[in-house]
Amino acid sequence: MTKLSVNINKIATLRNARGGNVPNVVEAAKRIEEFGAQGITVHPRPDERHITYQDVSDLSKVVQTEFNIEGNPNQKFIDLVLENKPTQVTLVPDAVDVLTSNAGWNTQKHQAFLSDVIRVFKDAGIRTSIFVDPNSAMVESAVKTGTDRIELYTEAYAVNYAKNPRAAIAAYADCAAIGKKLGLGINAGHDLSLENIAFFKQQMPYLDEVSIGHALIAEALYSGLENVVKSYLEKLK
Template sequence: MTRLSVNINKIATLRNARGGDMPNVVEAAQRIESFGAQGITVHPRPDERHITYQDVADLKKVVTTEFNIEGNPNDKFIDLVLNNKPTQVTLVPDAVDAITSDAGWDTVKNEDYLKEIVSLFKKEGIRTSIFVDPNQDMITGAQKTGVDRIELYTEAYAKHYQNNKLTAIRAYKECAVLADSLALGVNAGHDLSLDNIAYFKEQIPVLKEVSIGHALISEAMYLGLENVVKQYLNKLK
């Protein structure tokens, strides 16, 4: 079964819009775990506009499933990860002012830099993943950095799924096969939803983990958080 890691950034966004502590991100994470999710993901950004660095420390104390911290490995992010030692760190090349992730790493151009960062985290026993576009050169480049996994950036799949799902999935299948042959674990995330997740999983049986936030929290507004988490789990079986 592919693991479901729920990104709770949007819960923090809602809290921050009003100030105070409602909804509480720690309580939300604990409830999501109790509903069966196998992981909690956070993606703190330098301006702390949703998940704060204090949230990360608070979550580290209570998360009992896999804890995944995503972000661009600047000095502050590196310190945050080393101080909290999650199960997994996912390296994402976000610009400082990015609204959301919009591209994967150029693992060829940044090979030496990524090698250094990956080595730093792996020495501390933290599983490492690199966020990449569905491009075979980027998969091969990722393997050269010593990383444990890649996370396929799935916005293009989600965008084209309704029009032609066979075309939408093709590059992802090819990249997943290549990654598996290189002993890289395959994760995926971004714009995956209840509408398109089952087909993605069906076509990529080596898929180890999906990280889903915006769609899942949006769907929960209509269907309820527990119900939505359980629907994702059923689709990932």
């Protein structure tokens, strides 16, 4: 079964809109784990507009499943990860001013930089993953950085799924097969939803983990958090 890691950034966004501590991200993470999710993902950004650095510290003490911290590996981020020792760190090339992640790494251009950062995390016993576009050359170059996994950036799949599902998935299936052959674990995330997740899973036999946040939290407004988490788990079997 592909593992479900729930990104709780949007819960922090809602809390920050009002101030205070409602909804409580730690309590939300605990509930999500109780409902069956196999991981919690956070993506702290330098301006702390949703998940704060304090949230990361608080969550690291209570998450019982896999804890995944995403972000652009500047020195402050590296220090945060090393201090909190998550199960996995996912490296994302976010510019400071982006609203949400919008591209994968150029693993050829940034190979030396990524290799150095990954060595630091792996020496600390933290599993590493690199956010990449569904491009076979980027997957092949990712292997040379020493990363354990790649996370395929799935916005293009989500956008094109309604038009032609098989065309939308083709590049992802190819990259997953290449990555698996080269010894990489395969993660995926961004804009996956209850509408498109089942087909994605069916066509991706080597899929280790999906990270889902925005759609899952939005769907929970209609159907309830527990129901939605369990619906994803069913579709990922």
